[in-house]
Each structure stands twice: as C-alpha cells, then as structure tokens.
Amino acid sequence: MDKAKVAEILEEIGTLLDLKGENPFKVRAYHNAARLIGGLQQDLGALVETGQLRELKGIGEALSEKITELWKTDRLKYHDDLKASLPSGLVEMIAIPGFGPKRAQVVHKKLKADSIEKLEAACKDGRIAQLEGFGEKSQENILQGIEQLRRFAGRHHYHKALAAALGILESLREHPAAIRCEYAGSLRRCRETVGDVDFLVSAKEKDAPALIERFVRLPGVISINAKGETKSSVVLDGGIQADLRVVSDAQFPFALAYFTGSKEHNIALRVRALARGLSLNEYGFSKAGKDKDEKGARDTGSVIQCRTEEDIHEAMELDYIPPELREEMGEIEAAEKGKLPKLIEKENLRGTFHCHSTWTDGAETIGSMAVAAQELGLDYLGMADHSKSEFQARGLKDDQIPGYIAETRKLDRKFRKLGLRIFAGIEVDILENGSLDYSDKILAQFDYCIAAVHRGFTMDEMTMTARIVKALANPHVTMLAHPTGRLLLSREAYAVDMRAVIEACAKHGVIIELNSHPWRLDMDWRWWKFAKERGVKCAINPDAHGTPDFQSLAIGVGIARKGWLTRDDVINCLPADKVEAVLKARRK
DNA sequence: GCCGTTTTCGGCCCGACTGTTTTCAGTCG
16 A cells, blocks of 8 residues: 555544544544655655654554554554444535534434435425524525535646736735735645635725725625625635635734645644744734633734744744745754755746747747747757657657757857857657657757656556656656656546656656646655755756746746755756756766 | 653644524634
C-alpha cells in the first residue's frame, strides 16, 4: 500500500469518527495524521520497518500500530469495522455545504436517510423541516447545497481563481470606504488548486455594511450563502465560492494572517503565542488565560500593536514567513532559527525554455515569440518544439530538423544584437520502452533536450517509473518536462514514483521542469522541497504555445516559492552566458 | 487520538453566521 492510500484511509477514519460523534480531538488526530503521512518525503516503508513512525510529531502508539497494520497487510480491521458500522452515504452527505456530521446523524437516525438521494427526497416531501432543530429554511438550504455540490464539485485551478480574484479586488479597492484590501486563503499561499477565494477589507466600522453590500452585488455573483455585518459568502459564476471579511484597519494584519492560513499553520502560531502568555486571534493579541467574560482583542485592541504581518511574526520572535510557506511544513522552526530561504522573485527570471512555434503546434512564429520575450525583458528564449511521434502536434520529422535549427540560429544572430539570445531545443518524447524519439546523433545537434511522456499513460507505476528513469540516463537529456503527469484536475494522468524520478535526476544532473502552464501544473510543492534537498535544479517553463502563455511564468514562480526554491535552485535565474554552460554540462 | 520548560492526566485554537431557539448548537474557515 502506498502512503497516499494510507493517508486516504486515515482521513476517512477521521470523518467516520466525526460522524459517530467521537471526541473531536481524536478526530483531529486522524486528520492530522492523514496530512502528515500524505506529505511525507521519507519512505513510509522504511519508517515502518525501523519503528521510527513514532518519532513523527502527531503519531503516537495507537496511530503507529494502525499505520503499520495498513502498510503490512493492506488492510486495517479498525477501519473495516468502522466502515461497516455506518452507511457509506453519510460520508458523501457531509460534503453538502452547511451540512455536517451532527445533522447527518440526526437524519440517519430519525428518517433512515443514508444517501444524498434519500436526503433530497426527505427535503422534497417536507420531512426534514419537521425534525427538531431543523426548519423550513434548513430544508431549503440543504436542497440548494445538494445542487451546488452537484454543479460545482471540486477545486479550481489557481489561474482561474486568480483571474476572478483580481477583478473583485479591483472593485473593492475602488470603494471609497475601503482602506486596505487583499485576497487571502490558499490563493495567496499559491496553492496549485484553490477551493474558495477569501477577501479581506479594512474600513471604519460604520462603513462595513456598505462594503458587504458592494460585495454581494458584484457582477458575477450568482448566489449569496451568507451575509452578516462583517462577513459574507457568495458563489461566483463558474462555481468559485468567495468570502469577504471586513475588519478595522488596526485588525487588518491579524485578519490577513488569519485568513491566509493555512489552518494548520495558524494553529501552530497560536500554540506558539500561548507559550508566550498570549492568545492570538484574527483581531490581535490578548493576554492568555483571561476569564470568559473578559474582553478580548476584538473589543480592547491588541495588547501588542502590529501594523503589518511582519510585526506579528516579530512579536512571536520569528522572521517574516512569506504566505507561500505557511503550510506547517517546518517554516515556523526555520523562521525561529533565522533559516528561512530567500525565495525566488518574479524579477529574478532572466529567460525561459520549453516554447512551441508554428513549426509544430504553436500559434506563433519563433520570431514573434522572440519579440514578446524581449518585451517581457527576458535575456533569452529557449525553443522546444515537439518530436516526430507527436504526429497530431505535427512533431518535427528527422528531415525538418536542420531547417528548424537553422532558423533558430539565424534569429539568434539577429536578436543577439538586440540583447536576446535564442536557444534551439527540442521536447523529445520518451517512448514506451524508455528510449527517445530521435537518435543520439540528432539530439546532439540541439542546445538542450527536454524529455517528456505524452502517451502510454495507462502503464503501471513501476513500469512508468522505469521508462522515465531509463530515458533520464541518456546524456543528451537536459530536462524532464511536466514530471508527474498528474495534471491537476485533468483526466490525463499517469502513475509514477516521483521519489525515484527525483533521485534519478539527482544522479544524472537532469533539471526538472516546473511547468507553469495552467493546465499542466503538476508537481506538488512538497516534491519541489524534496528536489531542492536532493540538489536537483529547476527550470520554470511556460510550455508556451503562444505569447499569452508567458503570463503563466508568474504562477510558476509562486509554486517555486512554495517549494522553498531560491535563485540558486532555478536555472532560468542565471544570465544567458552562464545558462548556456549549464545546458551543455551533461554532455561534457 | 496526542502530548509534556507546570503536567503521564487533563488539557487540546478561536470566532462569525445561520437557523433555530429564547440561550444555543451546528457548521465553517
């Protein structure tokens, strides 16, 4: 059993315990463990065998035994028993917005409703409204929630959420009552996918209702889930949920930190505050241990004044932690010791690789791609059109290669005078047997080669891993394109052991592409952190099929920052003369 | 379930909104 499956089962146990009304802290222990195991970089098998599981913070005796049983026998009796004791439909039910474990328990007990369909039927014939603690309004909301769940299941791509957020942010900033405006949540943390978008505005208390009103009336709002004095929640066209909070300007940095999350990072920060005799919430610091009826930071103001998030971190004796790192993945410990990396900035990018042209399936000529790169202020542009097996993309046949390279060289000479270098590369297919789509003799003519899997996605993980690892051994391979194939939110996907692939890149000195194209965002930031630790370099590539795709470089920088990458880890931060040497290093 | 700079037992982060109540539980983030 792999660790993703172990994590999934632990997560499900947490949910089932929640449904049973178990101790919420026990529930949390399972959810935490699921997150911990799912994000583990070490080999889970090794931890199990050597009995080191218990050294992980959050894994005690009980969880350690259960994980070991899962790993060794592929099953867990505790999980099986738990599952057998509850109808599976209840788990699906609590995905309905506003409908949680307690209410699922009630409808199951009183109405024998054990599926979304039965719950829906009970709403439609009015039985839900009769239940104690429910009413007409609840019944209606459940129906709406079911509809929303069916229409807009799942998460949204970062770029799509960002586009929606920027429009809303602009409208909010235009409001005269708004002092400071920002988006927060997973979008600010640059997660590859985003569940909902959180907005935060600071304003005078009397202006809050007007801002809430502006928010719920924005074009693109298709329904309003909640609307209070300081908080509102809506659904945007396209199904993205957007939340707004209005706070005073003094509260703004605390609220921004709070709503940026992650939840786990926030909890860790609060625990740290408590250890310093402080209680931290979205309004400020207050003295810990106060009586219930004593006023908190919301009413009395923060006992430590903070103008920015930097001030808050300083008050906790931490270096400033950028939003991208706030995942409770070691950032607090690093900030405490002053060991946070100086993350890559968008301005650090000097050029990029992996661009397509009209030679294959790109929309523009190499010349117009070069002009756009120049306008972006880049120092170099790396072309990488498709290889011959990509016949649907008009991949370059052997006899086209001299022409392709000649045109690239000619444009290079022309643009070099204008301050832009153009490199002749190729995106070469990794065939099903792990060999490459061209002979070594042809590959040797390019400045660099990006190896990529484009077909045969259905092979098993071991075979796929062996296929890629074999290709990486070819000394002409400079980079590995879109490495996991786990194209997020897409049906295209293949199973691969990312750990083995990263180790192979480390061994052969292959650079891994951080593919910033919205549809190809694939490698989780935790793997980037691992790649960095293994000394593997990264190239942030737009996989551009036209000049608008260059915009996605900003997304790539965001993911790189999440992976704790610095300028030293990203080869396109190098100037043109140095990068050429890096591209050729393997062949020497 | 986990955990310990006071703890091996008794804690475990904190607040807004909704719908149902008439003081609060459930849900969410």
